[in-house]
Amino acid sequence: MSEQIPIHKGLFTWPSSRPQLLGSRCKQCGETAFPAQVDCRSCSGRDTEVVELGDRGTLWTWTIQTFMPKQPYHSDETEASFRPYGVGYVEMPGGVRVEARLEPSTREQLAIGMPMQLNIVPFRTDASGNQIMTFSFSAVEEDQAWK
């Protein structure tokens, strides 16, 4: 039976009804990193803890990837089936800006400052038929914005 497997351990809580991105916070200087790391790149301290970064944020900058990247890109796509995807940094309530794929993929759909929602999505299928899951952000729908 096929399963849904995170692309890398420790990037987000999974499975979960409301997944969160995971990062680390330095107990000495309070700076936050994504992905979580044991060392602090701000103060060189070695005392960090894993923290939830949230599942909502605002878009800090963005672009659109229009051509299929070379290896190490590893999806199920072919040159023919490739579709452009957005890429951006999303400012998280946990105190760090996280680089991510964005589901809006046209310049009309993207703007600095727009509210974004975390999604855990299937990215490719492995040899055993398991879905490899990664994180991405989509625009917050109007009716969700006030939840």
Added chain:
Amino acid sequence: MEVAIIGIGLHRFGRSPDMSGLQQGAAAVRAALADAGLSWKDMQFAYGGSQDAGNADSLVNELGLTSLQFTNIWNGCATGGSSLHAAYSAIKSGQYDLGVVVGFDKHPRGAFNPQPADWGLDDWYGETGLMLTTQFFAMKIQRYMHDHGISEDALVRVSEKAFANGSLTPTAWRQQPLSYADIANSAMVSDPLRKYMFCSPAEGGAALILCNADKARQFTRKPLLLKAAAVRTRHYGSFEVFAPSQAMHVADAPTVTASRMAFELAGIGPEDVDVMQLQDTDSGTEIIHMAENGFCEHGEQEQLLRDGATQIGGRMPVNTDGGCLANGEPVGASGLRQVYEVCVQLRGEGGARQVPNDPAVGYTHVYGAPGVSGVNIITR
């Protein structure tokens, strides 16, 4: 004691299908030696590097096995700047009087494809399509345009100038000028950057002969002085390529630090510079680097470009040989091409692209992954 540049050599950038990258490096060294009136056996030391074309010290197989000290340098886009810094330090220390720095490369066509593990990152980052330099440069200028009121017009003008300057440069890869409309209507690659706003990986070689300045007049009547060579890495918080996350507080880029250090070493300021080379792997970075190197305030670039200030006849000529946009980027050679071009300008040998009024002070700047900058200041 000061350090002089007494010979310069270039193997033309672009595509040389019949030559290996190493051979292009050797050609550049021979050209620099001929320019200085010296031979390979006169060289006491060498520093060199390439990304994709082999170990620089293999050049001794082409140039001669003379037992000199040859150290390979690899530091991303700052490889040339780092080689030059090493040579500068070797002469300043008093250990050597005369040596060569060389950079060369030969990349396959298309965008670079760096591997996450080489940069201390996990595989998911590359597998999911986040590890492209083109994306980073697009996102940096996207935010910069938002913060500082730069428009797409400015991006077009940088490319227009680059290809105009390339058309005046016999060694440039791209020698056809492109119209404003050609650039503004070219395919969008990574919003807001279009096809003709990106440089391409390429081939080529560049070399410089360096000498203790006290002895330089034995070899040439027109030595140039390498007044400063500075290489710096990123601070916490600077917005860099290959970064899965970015701190909330945005710190100065490594370019700012390297630039300040170089000006301090040279004892001059940005207002004293007559001709400059600023890393332009895309048109957005040239705009950002104008301010990060201290040549204008953030946001002033829009008007400066509209006024033609950075053109060859302008008050702050930038990338007079067409820069990376018109020459392409053989990573190992690119930083030394910048120094070569500034030396050509300071000698008054620029021909159709010569900056008027006898420029006396030149400046070069590279920036590369994952956040390293090299700055050199050269004077007559």
